[in-house]
Amino acid sequence: MATPRYFMLADSASSLPARLRDEDAEHLLRVLRAEEGTTIWGLDGRGTKRLLRVTRARGGRGANSRLPAWSQLALEPAGEDEFVPAWGEPNGPGAWVELACPLPKGSRADDWMDRLVQHGLSGFTDLVLEHSEVAARAPSNARWSRLGRVACEALKQSRSTWLPRFSGPLELADWLASLGSDLGKPGAHAAWLDPGAKLPMKAWLQRLDQGGPARRIWIAAGPEGGFSKAEGQLLEASGFAGVNLGTRILRIETATELALGSVRLLGH
Amino acid sequence: MATPRYFMLADSASSLPARLRDEDAEHLLRVLRAEEGTTIWGLDGRGTKRLLRVTRARGGRGANSRLPAWSQLALEPAGEDEFVPAWGEPNGPGAWVELACPLPKGSRADDWMDRLVQHGLSGFTDLVLEHSEVAARAPSNARWSRLGRVACEALKQSRSTWLPRFSGPLELADWLASLGSDLGKPGAHAAWLDPGAKLPMKAWLQRLDQGGPARRIWIAAGPEGGFSKAEGQLLEASGFAGVNLGTRILRIETATELALGSVRLLGH
Numbered sequence: 001m002a003t004p005r006y007f008m009l010a011d012s013a014s015s016l017p018a019r020l021r022d023e024d025a026e027h028l029l030r031v032l033r034a035e036e037g038t039t040i041w042g043l044d045g046r047g048t049k050r051l052l053r054v055t056r057a058r059g060g061r062g063a064n065s066r067l068p069a070w071s072q073l074a075l076e077p078a079g080e081d082e083f084v085p086a087w088g089e090p091n092g093p094g095a096w097v098e099l100a101c102p103l104p105k106g107s108r109a110d111d112w113m114d115r116l117v118q119h120g121l122s123g124f125t126d127l128v129l130e131h132s133e134v135a136a137r138a139p140s141n142a143r144w145s146r147l148g149r150v151a152c153e154a155l156k157q158s159r160s161t162w163l164p165r166f167s168g169p170l171e172l173a174d175w176l177a178s179l180g181s182d183l184g185k186p187g188a189h190a191a192w193l194d195p196g197a198k199l200p201m202k203a204w205l206q207r208l209d210q211g212g213p214a215r216r217i218w219i220a221a222g223p224e225g226g227f228s229k230a231e232g233q234l235l236e237a238s239g240f241a242g243v244n245l246g247t248r249i250l251r252i253e254t255a256t257e258l259a260l261g262s263v264r265l266l267g268h
Numbered sequence: 269m270a271t272p273r274y275f276m277l278a279d280s281a282s283s284l285p286a287r288l289r290d291e292d293a294e295h296l297l298r299v300l301r302a303e304e305g306t307t308i309w310g311l312d313g314r315g316t317k318r319l320l321r322v323t324r325a326r327g328g329r330g331a332n333s334r335l336p337a338w339s340q341l342a343l344e345p346a347g348e349d350e351f352v353p354a355w356g357e358p359n360g361p362g363a364w365v366e367l368a369c370p371l372p373k374g375s376r377a378d379d380w381m382d383r384l385v386q387h388g389l390s391g392f393t394d395l396v397l398e399h400s401e402v403a404a405r406a407p408s409n410a411r412w413s414r415l416g417r418v419a420c421e422a423l424k425q426s427r428s429t430w431l432p433r434f435s436g437p438l439e440l441a442d443w444l445a446s447l448g449s450d451l452g453k454p455g456a457h458a459a460w461l462d463p464g465a466k467l468p469m470k471a472w473l474q475r476l477d478q479g480g481p482a483r484r485i486w487i488a489a490g491p492e493g494g495f496s497k498a499e500g501q502l503l504e505a506s507g508f509a510g511v512n513l514g515t516r517i518l519r520i521e522t523a524t525e526l527a528l529g530s531v532r533l534l535g536h
Contacts, residue, residue, distance in 0.1 A: 265530055
């Protein structure tokens with residue numbers, strides 16, 4: 001039997017009747033034309049996987065398309081909830097890997113976020129840096145909402161359970177302060193991408209295997225113009241290792257995606 | 269002094285006067301407003317880097333915008349040509365890494381190719397597989413031309429010198445036959461992406477470091493529906509190792525990009 005498809009729940013409170021997000025109910029009912037008895041996984045994006053069975057579906061001929069899809073769809077639990085521990089937790093899906101960089105401009109950022117979530121992004125912080133473009137310094141609420149929707153789609157597609165935590169915009173010093181003592185804890189590793197650094201990323205990746213399992217990993221990347229000298233010094237003083245990704249010049253989207261993807265590929 | 273920017277030459281015959289491609293001349297003259305004395309690198313996409321000096325530039329006020337840009341730009345060599353050996357050659361920029369998979373649909377393929385070239389793609393073969401969508405089986409000439417232009421832009425941006433070699437569409441058996449005895453040569457490695465494979469990509473990547481430097485690497489990936497059973501058997505019989513990229517389901521664009529990127533990141 002094929003693995004049941006993944007859908008997003010409208011809310012995470014397990015005492016409420018199970019409801020899907022509007023767009024997920026719409027998709028299940030009108031595109032996939034779910035029938036009574038179909039089972040699906042409902043996700044809350046915070047670790048819960050709920051196996052659900054369709055008990056009523058009016059999506060086909062004769063359906064009232066002016067009623068919201070969720071109201072024409074009834075679901076009941078088809079088993080106990082499963083819970084996947086969070087990133088960085090024992091028995092979780094892997095280390096907490098957070099990316100901090102200025103949010104790239106335009107629609108490319110959507111596709112980029114889609115790929116990052118496929119790779120298992122745990123957290124993303126939008127950094128405001130000296131060389132950030134001024135126009136990019138304050139993403140609108142609509143922009144964040146769109147990124148959130150992109151993340152939901154990628155979560156379902158990749159069959160993961162935890163949505164990334166978004167934060168920012170934050171100045172570099174404020175972000176570093178928010179990490180506080182976590183940076184010094186066992187299993188913590190931090191790097192900043194610096195084309196001029198002597199340490200190749202390969203060597204830094206090997207460090208992740210030393211001294212116990214990697215638990216929390218932070219990767220900071222700059223805008224097209226790079227970090228300023230003062231920002232680089234601040235990162236170094238905070239325990240971030242400067243790493244290079246080789247001789248080819250990668251765009252920030254490509255560089256950050258490779259950094260996250262390779263950390264996951266190597267088993268963290 | 270900043271590294272001179274990279275531009276594509278109109279042709280590679282070094283006995284001809286140095287000319288840029290129309291769009292590159294246009295960019296240099298009208299966007300960057302090059303002046304006499306500016307130096308640039310001219311690339312032929314086949315290993316040659318030619319340092320050139322602008323000796324005449326009529327791009328500003330008073331320029332005749334109805335004449336092609338290249339005709340208002342004169343260049344002369346500013347040094348001996350440099351030549352970067354090809355992928356897979358001794359002293360070259362790295363192993364030959366070829367990707368073979370069905371060309372993804374639509375405009376996402378352009379952005380994908382852009383990132384692949386940033387990562388140092390050596391060759392790309394468009395595979396026709398049992399589960400390929402019929403509509404995707406014969407990319408138009410215009411589509412190939414567009415991918416070629418995307419590759420040029422990515423080459424310049426990443427400061428590389430070798431454009432990837434495009435081939436296909438080819439049936440899997442024909443592609444494998446074209447590789448012939450190269451598959452068995454020292455330093456040759458081949459993998460196919462198979463979510464059901466037991467071998468993690470991490471373990472396969474470690475093999476690349478054993479028994480001398482990796483020289484030629486082929487990575488095959490299937491369409492959304494995966495390879496058919498017969499295709500998987502054919503790949504195995506040809507010496508391709510099935511590898512998995514972990515438990516998350518990655519789209520073909522994301523999976524192939526990570527495979528190529530991690531091979532390069534690990535120094536091949």
